[in-house]
Amino acid sequence: MAKRITIDPITRIEGHLRVDVQVDNNSVTNAWASCTMWRGIENILKGRDPRDAWLFTQRFCGVCTTVHAMASVRAVEDALKLEIPLNAQYIRNLILIAHALHDHIVHFYQLSALDWVDVMQIPKADPAATSKLAESLSPWFRNSRNELKQAQDRVNAVAASGQLGIFANGYWGHPAMRLSPEVNLLAFSHYMQALEYQRKALQIVGILGSKTPHIQNLTPGGVSNAIDLDSQSALNMERLEMIRGLFAEVSRFINEVYLVDVCAVASMYPEWFNIGSGVTNYLAVPDLPLDSRGSSYDLPGGYIGAGGLKSFQTASDDAFRKGVTEDVTHAYYSGDKPLHPWEGETNPQFTGWNGDEKYSWVKAPRFNGDPAQVGPLAQVLIGYTQGHALTKKYVGLAAEKVHAVSGIQLQPAMLHSTLGRHAARAIRAGMLAELAQKHLDLLTNNIAKGDYSVYNAPVFPSHEVEGVGTHEAPRGTLSHWIVIKDEKIKNYQAVVPSTWNASPRDQKNAHGPYEASLLHTPLARPQEPLEVLRTIHSFDPCMACACHTFDPSGNKIAAVNIL
Ligand code: NFE
Ligand code: MG
Numbered sequence: 001m002a003k004r005i006t007i008d009p010i011t012r013i014e015g016h017l018r019v020d021v022q023v024d025n026n027s028v029t030n031a032w033a034s035c036t037m038w039r040g041i042e043n044i045l046k047g048r049d050p051r052d053a054w055l056f057t058q059r060f061c062g063v064c065t066t067v068h069a070m071a072s073v074r075a076v077e078d079a080l081k082l083e084i085p086l087n088a089q090y091i092r093n094l095i096l097i098a099h100a101l102h103d104h105i106v107h108f109y110q111l112s113a114l115d116w117v118d119v120m121q122i123p124k125a126d127p128a129a130t131s132k133l134a135e136s137l138s139p140w141f142r143n144s145r146n147e148l149k150q151a152q153d154r155v156n157a158v159a160a161s162g163q164l165g166i167f168a169n170g171y172w173g174h175p176a177m178r179l180s181p182e183v184n185l186l187a188f189s190h191y192m193q194a195l196e197y198q199r200k201a202l203q204i205v206g207i208l209g210s211k212t213p214h215i216q217n218l219t220p221g222g223v224s225n226a227i228d229l230d231s232q233s234a235l236n237m238e239r240l241e242m243i244r245g246l247f248a249e250v251s252r253f254i255n256e257v258y259l260v261d262v263c264a265v266a267s268m269y270p271e272w273f274n275i276g277s278g279v280t281n282y283l284a285v286p287d288l289p290l291d292s293r294g295s296s297y298d299l300p301g302g303y304i305g306a307g308g309l310k311s312f313q314t315a316s317d318d319a320f321r322k323g324v325t326e327d328v329t330h331a332y333y334s335g336d337k338p339l340h341p342w343e344g345e346t347n348p349q350f351t352g353w354n355g356d357e358k359y360s361w362v363k364a365p366r367f368n369g370d371p372a373q374v375g376p377l378a379q380v381l382i383g384y385t386q387g388h389a390l391t392k393k394y395v396g397l398a399a400e401k402v403h404a405v406s407g408i409q410l411q412p413a414m415l416h417s418t419l420g421r422h423a424a425r426a427i428r429a430g431m432l433a434e435l436a437q438k439h440l441d442l443l444t445n446n447i448a449k450g451d452y453s454v455y456n457a458p459v460f461p462s463h464e465v466e467g468v469g470t471h472e473a474p475r476g477t478l479s480h481w482i483v484i485k486d487e488k489i490k491n492y493q494a495v496v497p498s499t500w501n502a503s504p505r506d507q508k509n510a511h512g513p514y515e516a517s518l519l520h521t522p523l524a525r526p527q528e529p530l531e532v533l534r535t536i537h538s539f540d541p542c543m544a545c546a547c548h549t550f551d552p553s554g555n556k557i558a559a560v561n562i563l
Contacts, residue, residue, distance in 0.1 A: 038348060074294075108261070197257075279513040332351060
């Protein structure tokens, strides 16, 4: 008999997400993804100075603040056809890489590992056997019996206290949990260490951005970092070397711990390479510009749809600019047709949840009329399909590790899955860690040539102009769309990674990626829908970004006056 299960809220994400699934014979037959909060920041921006927009947009979210700052200044620069100095480009790239590395580490360990790792099995583990197992997998220097014993002692103390705190609500002992006590202990020890290494990555963002969250060093036209190798109060040699050291530590953690753990956990759950596929149209934009105009990039972009791959040459390639629309048929906004973001509207019309009508604060972005999946999986598949050397290198490394642990031959087709999204995120992290060293070298070499410039002043034309600023954020393709008239913002729309992935149905009733990926998921115990969480978490949801006044009771949201 069909049952409806509502999970509200989904935890270990940013913001407020509700998921409803219909279950027949222990298998998901229908799904609805619903964002239960609304921000309205796009409306607050209208009429303001375009140079201030980035300060507002990075308040969309408490997780990916920098990414919205960056997409916003890029949107203004695109509208004004403004080039930025090389130093500014490299400093921005380093911030974006460091932020993404922090984000990916936190996502795997703190936000999703406990869907696979049963913390309550840890007291049964033998730390010496765990250490031996760890040494067979990786040269990581913090897998000693002592360090593992300390991690186990922590869990024992929490379990003995009877107050499980942040571990109170896991599905411990669930039949879909399958790791040995030793693998559970190893993963938990790395869960604790991950907290240290994500902090080191954020320290880099703090050094270059003055603080984090909410960096202070951007402006349309460049950055405000003063470069002076001899001054104590500027970006000097000491700070550049500190950044180099931090990247080296984070990079080692990514290669010797994160990538290895993802492959090891995946090897124990091979059926999850066949579950959770859903929408197989993929979208990514080029990122990490290498010149002042943004005409060549380290990371490729494109779209994989029914017709195969179409590569994008630049981040604001016409093929991308023209393809994006947002549909609000099933979202709590008024409007009767899909709109391109430059004509986009954000007029709230809250009705309460109705699965046949409106049921989410997230709009439904579409590419050439179809839903598209964004994120590390899209980035990796698009890079791999066009033969991008760095992508192929890290896909190869992951495939080798999976094979070494389990004998499984990882095929590209297996990446269309819940585990594929985790593997792709670790692959992307490995690529970014390698590129960090390159961009730091590019910056220091350019400074060594005597180029200290960081800023070109914007000039606003009298006629109306439009721009798009993009970034491949940790969760995927982010685009900010701006219309500028008389030096003021006439329209502003943000189409965000989690808006693509958490999208509700559209006017053609096509599911968004979260919804589609849940169909056919087997549930061992429907009353404990761990499998639904595994797939939803594999996307790394962020609803604060996606819907950009939170109303916990579901009542009418207060009207906002635009000043
Ligand atoms: Ni709020 Fe984000 C990222 C953006 S939303 S975390 O990455 O943009 O998906
Ligand atoms: Mg939006």
